[in-house]
Amino acid sequence: MSSRPDQLYLPKLAVLDRVVDEIAEVRTFYWHFEDPAEQAAFKRFKPGQFAQVSLFGIGEFPASLPPSPTEDETFFTIRTVGSCTSALHALKPGDQFGVRGPYGNGFPMDAYAGRDLVFVAGGIGLIPLRSCIIYAMAHREQYGRIQIFYGAKSPTELMYLSDLKQWEKAAGIECHLTVDRADPSWQGHTGVVGSLFKQDGVNLDPAKTTAFVCGPPIMFRFVIQDLKGMGFEDHNIVSTLERYMKCGVGKCGHCCIGVAYVCVDGPVFTFEQIRKLGEEI
């Protein structure tokens, strides 16, 4: 981010390289900055941070950074919702757009060294957690047991399929998938994501485990209940919060909850912090 006040909101020019369909209305956009120096500076982002994406003449929106800083490519995974996200979906390879960031606190991955990590994601909640998972795998020796629990409504709504296939086969991590409603193609587990915790071979040690939880509010609520039932303390559960954002840098106040600005104090918060902020779960 530029330290010059007159350049605080100035996006840097980015070029779209390629687009990959994930699930209905969700695509992954691979891109690079026109200026290689900007690309190098941006690559110092942390898992869990976000960027502001500009569609010229239309507007800006915040987007998580699903790549890990340990990967070469930069990309966003975006669901079409309204004017800006639809404009991004309409771009073709070679088209330009703007990016500013990285912003926000990110997950303090070093602080979890020596601990077991559990990633629990529902639907597009896997977008912000993908970065942490790839980062943890790239620093495998720093962490204890790594388990992933991912659920979607149906098999066609599972995202990042090539990652999921790799994670299911990878040595040193355990990946458990589920869908709420199976179809004839689905041979795996059926049920909500929390039902995976009851599968054979799954056991979590709440005292030495940090749980990352991201997903729709209903899934979040039930997973928190499950984790608390197992004995997880609130400070060992981490998540990201979404709020309407404008500036992304702590100036406009759009993203305030309680005493926190989600864009600078978050978007990563422990469940203990989320409760203290008065957020309804």
Ligand SMILES: Cc1cc2nc3c(=O)[nH]c(=O)nc-3n(C[C@H](O)[C@H](O)[C@H](O)COP(=O)(O)OP(=O)(O)OC[C@H]3O[C@@H](n4cnc5c(N)ncnc54)[C@H](O)[C@@H]3O)c2cc1C
């Ligand atoms: C930190 C952060 C990270 C995010 N990461 C991603 C990501 O990786 N991928 C992704 O697809 N989306 C992500 N989002 C959500 C994304 O920013 C919104 O979908 C986007 O701002 C919508 O812009 P738009 O102009 O297309 O829609 P608009 O025209 O602004 O809005 C269309 C509709 O969506 C609703 N809406 C807009 N923004 C939000 C929001 N933040 N929460 C709930 N409802 C909203 C509006 O009320 C309206 O009904 C993130 C949001 C935040 C705050």
Ligand code: FES
């Ligand atoms: S988005 Fe402006 S203060 Fe957070």
